[in-house]
Amino acid sequence: MGRVVIGMDPHKRSATIEAIDEREKILTQGRFGTDTDGYQPMLTAGRVFPARIWAIEGCYGIGRHIAQRLVADGESVLDVPPKLSARVRVFDTGQGRKTDPVDAHSVAVAGLRSRGLRPVSLDDATVVVRLLVDRRDELGRARTDLISRIHQLLLQLIPGGAKKFLTRGQASYLLRTTPLPDGIVARTRHDLARELIEELTTIDAKIRAADKQLHQLVTEHGSTLTGLHGIGPSGAARLIGDIADIRRFRTPAHFASWNGTAPLEASSGDQRRHRLSRAGNRRINRTLHIMAIVQLRRDTPGRAYYRRRLAEGKTTMEALRALKRHLSDIVYKQMLHDAKARGAGETGPGGHTGATLQSSADGPIPTAASSEKSQPGPATKKPKTKSP
Secondary structure (H helix, E strand, C coil): CCCEEEEEEECCCEEEEEEECCCCCEEEEEEEECCHHHHHHHHHHHCCCCCEEEEEECCCCCCHHHHHHHHHCCCCEEEECHHHHHHHHHHHHCCCCCCHHHHHHHHHHHHHHCCCCCECCCCCHHHHHHHHHHHHHHHHHHHHHHHHHHHHHHHHHCCCCCCCCCCHHHHHHHHHHCCCCCCHHHHHHHHHHHHHHHHHHHHHHHHHHHHHHHHHHHHHCCCCHHHCCCCCHHHHHHHHHHHCCHHHCCCHHHHHHHHCCCCEECCECCECCEECCCCCCHHHHHHHHHHHHHHHCCCCHHHHHHHHHHHCCCCHHHHHHHHHHHHHHHHHHHHHHHHHHHCCCCCCCCCCCCCCCCCCCCCCCCCCCHHHCCCCCCCCCCCCCCCC
16 A cells, blocks of 8 residues: 555544545545544554555644644654645535535645645744743733723822823822722722732733743743844744744745735736735734834834835835835844754754745745745836837
């Protein structure tokens, strides 16, 4: 028997599989649970075929838990992006209806016919960085929510409220210096504000501890990203966690297309124009945006680049987008330098949440179309043929 591809449509508590050979002949099908009692029979059913490979949809999403268990048991696993299996399903059935057996078949065919699918490997230290930076972002959102609620209560307790950028110490001072109000409603607001300020104290302590931990991990990773103006420990950890091995992007243009800073071509006929890309890894895009804003506030090479773009006739938003594209190249070169300094292998595990087929989306397969290359030049005018 030749090569066998076992396609899997994973869910939280169940997984549907289908094994096909090189001619797409169905060899076996089944639905198994993802608990211990269901996983072992599924593994036994797959190991009937010696030359097998597992193709799982969304190995960095809903299929992550089952893919990691298979890799830990010595199985070869390919990550099939959901968009790829969806295209196979539409072309196969003609109507795109979703059922678990149809999805498993589409994943198996995609794993058999597609080239360039990324093999799944065991989680490494970059996953730890990503988990911790996700937690840091959650703490930041919780702090913003607390500050908003404190502002609302202080506005009703103090005429004019508090200033926009409020720290815990300032909020506590305002509440202490405010006379204790009369009436049950005002006193209740006062008590709630005091409780929220105590919660803010706890969150601020957790944020400081998280920043310290992220700084230590970034240093141990051998990264020099924090040396770039506008990137702190949290931003560097986000870049390391989501990108992993920067060498999976062949050029800076592929990296810019993947993070959404490269323009998309929207030409029609003789008119050539490009528009803003709203796809890509939005977490990395946000990190580059923060880096750009910080550089604009100081006398940095980024500000000089921004002003040159303005002098060329670009609007402020166009100049900012050009700056983000420029900073994407700088981050790419810095991470490439760090990777060479560490002396890592030729390819790394990589990986991040989400999957798609194009590099401009948040997916694991970095490819760039001709419309996604960096900084296209102006269109050249061609002489028109004169009519007789």
